[in-house]
Amino acid sequence: MFKILKKEELSDLVILFEIEAQDIAKKAKAGNFFTLRINEQGERIPLTIADFDRDRGTITTVFQKMGKTTHLLGALNAGDSIMDVIGPLGMHSHIENFGKVICVGGGVGIAPTYPIARALREAGNTVISIIGARTKNLIFWEDRMRNVSDELIIVTDDGSLGRKAVVTVPLDERLTEDKDIELAYAIGPAIMMKFVCVTTQKHNVKTIVSLNSIMVDATGMCGACRVEVGGETKFACVDGPEFEGHKVDFDLLMSRQRMYVNEEKIAFERYKEKSGVK
Amino acid sequence: MEEKKEDKEPKKRVNMREQEPLVRARNFMEVPYGYNPEEAVAEASRCLSCLNPICRKGCPVAIDIPSFVKLIKEGRFIEAAWKIKEDNALPAVCGRVCPQEIQCESMCILGKKGEPVAIGNLERFVADYEREKGEVQIPGRPKLSGRKIAIIGSGPAGLSCAADLIKSGHQVTLFEALHKPGGVLIYGIPEFRLPKAIVEKEVDYISKLGVKVVLNAVIGKLFTIDELFSEQGYDACFIATGAGLPMFLGIPGENLNGIYSANEFLTRANLMKAYLFPEYDTPIKKGRNVAVFGGGNVAMDSARVALRLGAEKVHLIYRRSEAEMPARKAETHHAREEGVEFLMLTNPVRFIDDGKGNVCAVECQKMELGEPDTSGRRKPVPVKGSEFQIEIDVAIPAIGTRSNPLLTKTIPDLSLNKRGYIIADEETGMTSKKGVFAGGDIITGSATVILAMGAGRKAAKAINEYLKWKYWDTSRFVGQ
Numbered sequence: 001m002f003k004i005l006k007k008e009e010l011s012d013l014v015i016l017f018e019i020e021a022q023d024i025a026k027k028a029k030a031g032n033f034f035t036l037r038i039n040e041q042g043e044r045i046p047l048t049i050a051d052f053d054r055d056r057g058t059i060t061t062v063f064q065k066m067g068k069t070t071h072l073l074g075a076l077n078a079g080d081s082i083m084d085v086i087g088p089l090g091m092h093s094h095i096e097n098f099g100k101v102i103c104v105g106g107g108v109g110i111a112p113t114y115p116i117a118r119a120l121r122e123a124g125n126t127v128i129s130i131i132g133a134r135t136k137n138l139i140f141w142e143d144r145m146r147n148v149s150d151e152l153i154i155v156t157d158d159g160s161l162g163r164k165a166v167v168t169v170p171l172d173e174r175l176t177e178d179k180d181i182e183l184a185y186a187i188g189p190a191i192m193m194k195f196v197c198v199t200t201q202k203h204n205v206k207t208i209v210s211l212n213s214i215m216v217d218a219t220g221m222c223g224a225c226r227v228e229v230g231g232e233t234k235f236a237c238v239d240g241p242e243f244e245g246h247k248v249d250f251d252l253l254m255s256r257q258r259m260y261v262n263e264e265k266i267a268f269e270r271y272k273e274k275s276g277v278k
Numbered sequence: 279m280e281e282k283k284e285d286k287e288p289k290k291r292v293n294m295r296e297q298e299p300l301v302r303a304r305n306f307m308e309v310p311y312g313y314n315p316e317e318a319v320a321e322a323s324r325c326l327s328c329l330n331p332i333c334r335k336g337c338p339v340a341i342d343i344p345s346f347v348k349l350i351k352e353g354r355f356i357e358a359a360w361k362i363k364e365d366n367a368l369p370a371v372c373g374r375v376c377p378q379e380i381q382c383e384s385m386c387i388l389g390k391k392g393e394p395v396a397i398g399n400l401e402r403f404v405a406d407y408e409r410e411k412g413e414v415q416i417p418g419r420p421k422l423s424g425r426k427i428a429i430i431g432s433g434p435a436g437l438s439c440a441a442d443l444i445k446s447g448h449q450v451t452l453f454e455a456l457h458k459p460g461g462v463l464i465y466g467i468p469e470f471r472l473p474k475a476i477v478e479k480e481v482d483y484i485s486k487l488g489v490k491v492v493l494n495a496v497i498g499k500l501f502t503i504d505e506l507f508s509e510q511g512y513d514a515c516f517i518a519t520g521a522g523l524p525m526f527l528g529i530p531g532e533n534l535n536g537i538y539s540a541n542e543f544l545t546r547a548n549l550m551k552a553y554l555f556p557e558y559d560t561p562i563k564k565g566r567n568v569a570v571f572g573g574g575n576v577a578m579d580s581a582r583v584a585l586r587l588g589a590e591k592v593h594l595i596y597r598r599s600e601a602e603m604p605a606r607k608a609e610t611h612h613a614r615e616e617g618v619e620f621l622m623l624t625n626p627v628r629f630i631d632d633g634k635g636n637v638c639a640v641e642c643q644k645m646e647l648g649e650p651d652t653s654g655r656r657k658p659v660p661v662k663g664s665e666f667q668i669e670i671d672v673a674i675p676a677i678g679t680r681s682n683p684l685l686t687k688t689i690p691d692l693s694l695n696k697r698g699y700i701i702a703d704e705e706t707g708m709t710s711k712k713g714v715f716a717g718g719d720i721i722t723g724s725a726t727v728i729l730a731m732g733a734g735r736k737a738a739k740a741i742n743e744y745l746k747w748k749y750w751d752t753s754r755f756v757g758q
Contacts, residue, residue: 041559044560069559084493228533238683
């Protein structure tokens with residue numbers, strides 16, 4: 001059992017947990033993820049490691065309540081325990097001093113962007129960060145992101161915080177202005193990563209994305225997470241989750257993410273009935 | 279089943295009673311019911327008690343078959359179970375999934391003229407009897423040796439190695455990457471062939487012997503092998519991680535929704551209990567028309583799980599003929615009885631999209647057998663112009679596995695072969711790295727439960743030797 005030490009409701013849908021997981025915290029690096037199973041009947045879902053504290057032996061994750069599992073998870077509180085926590089999984093980010101880099105985090109994707117931006121900055125890069133979401137209350141960690149960025153741009157679709165725009169607008173502007181940006185990082189919904197890649201491709205800037213496909217064991221055993229990169233089938237769990245964005249087939253990723261929409265609906269309806277969640 | 283009736287003596291093999299094929303094809307309960315005590319005694323009484331029994335030579339872990347069969351004959355069932363457990367920590371599992379027909383039973387003298395003694399059924403009976411009577415005997419702990427051994431992977435190889443080493447007085451830790459111990463016994467073999475409650479009991483027995491089981495531990499990620507030695511004080515380690523990276527067909531459309539590797543399909547159904555969705559949270563596509571590709575036991579398991587999930591039609595598509603199928607005869611027989619349709623000499627060419635990202639059909643072509651290939655089996659060659667389509671909504675390639683590099687790539691001084699499997703001495707499991715032994719599918723590629731258990735036992739013996747002298751000579755088997 002893995003104890004939740006801290007819970008923060010970053011918005012009504014976005015939750016932060018600090019989970020006691022000594023061994024994982026010791027090994028976690030930017031770009032890694034973990035898998036959890038809440039209880040005996042639970043499914044295994046991958047979540048990002050948004051931060052880790054090696055001294056306290058904790059990992060931090062941020063997730064958005066979407067379907068049954070994430071709602072059930074979000075209903076847990078500090079002091080409660082999660083049955084299984086497995087990690088750190090996936091290849092960690094490749095960090096070096098590239099010069100100037102731009103990090104784009106969308107929605108809950110802001111969370112995993114943070115340790116990467118921090119590591120890039122620590123390696124000596126100039127870091128420009130863009131964070132965006134649909135609306136103001138889905139933006140979080142503005143302060144943290146500001147601390148690890150030389151410049152932070154905030155956008156919301158409805159203009160309730162920062163600029164009224166999608167992330168690709170300021171991204172396109174910066175790439176037009178700053179010809180010395182060597183690398184872009186983009187983590188967020190698949191559709192956002194897709195359009196970030198369309199934008200960066202125009203400017204010929206190499207882009208790393210982190211793919212959030214459906215996983216089961218997340219150790220390479222099942223192939224549920226397969227994605228196509230450069231025309232080749234890869235497993236996001238062990239070959240990734242980070243890939244060169246310009247080579248990723250995002251349409252396939254999005255299609256595969258929708259594989260269980262019906263089942264997700266059934267499970268969620270059933271959960272709502274039982275738990276009284278609206 | 280095909281029994282020979284020419285003998286006058288009442289020595290006909292006692293078959294296990296089974297659920298009716300069409301009934302069991304719709305539930306996940308075990309297919310055979312197992313013997314009752316009378317049936318077990320009757321079957322054991324067929325044994326001729328040969329002066330020079332060779333059945334034991336057919337067993338990869340050398341169970342004392344003549345002795346345990348004799349104990350059954352005398353009605354001493356519990357003692358029979360203990361007798362088996364001297365050599366085999368998992369009798370309830372092996373009694374169910376071992377290919378006895380090519381091992382112990384193939385050596386039985388009775389088999390020369392009729393049917394051999396049903397050694398597997400008897401093993402199963404006494405193991406179940408012991409468990410159900412609650413008389414599982416836990417031997418006292420031996421004197422502690424002060425040595426620590428890490429075993430990576432809690433499948434059949436890891437479990438049998440752990441059981442032997444703990445009896446030698448060592449401190450043994452079994453690391454498992456998944457959230458349940460048992461490896462392929464839990465995620466791979468379906469409930470109706472091997473009830474998970476039985477696996478849990480057998481693992482429980484091994485923990486009661488004193489083995490510490492650590493779940494959710496992905497070695498290579500959480501700790502490296504070197505860290506186990508240097509930081510955690512282990513004296514030796516045994517790698518038994520299985521093969522476990524699924525192979526796909528490599529044809530167009532294979533990443534469409536509805537196409538599962540057999541590993542994924544079975545893991546969802548068995549480990550995650552997706553057949554109980556939405557009681558359990560893991561979903562699985564319950565296809566109406568399912569195609570399984572391959573001819574091994576895993577293909578049979580996948581086809582039979584698909585039936586039980588409610589498929590109307592399950593096609594088993596294999597590119598060679600039935601004679602070349604690697605599956606056990608009993609498995610193909612069961613699958614066919616339950617209504618799986620066999621399409622032999624047929625090869626998939628591409629999957630077809632329904633326009634929404636889901637598979638809706640598979641295009642196949644007919645094959646014919648040509649000259650023998652390197653495996654000695656006649657090579658299937660496509661028949662021109664024989665393409666045809668089958669409507670499907672779920673497809674399951676069950677064409678084998680490759681080595682999973684997750685752990686091995688974190689051990690730079692470990693020699694691997696070209697296919698990524700660990701190079702190890704067959705007799706001892708010794709690898710190129712001092713103190714590291716390996717066995718099971720991560721050495722051999724996909725094989726059987728009992729062969730993995732045999733490898734686990736051999737490694738346990740070799741680890742005991744190694745702990746005495748810490749002597750390491752790999753010149754015999756490491757090529758480079």
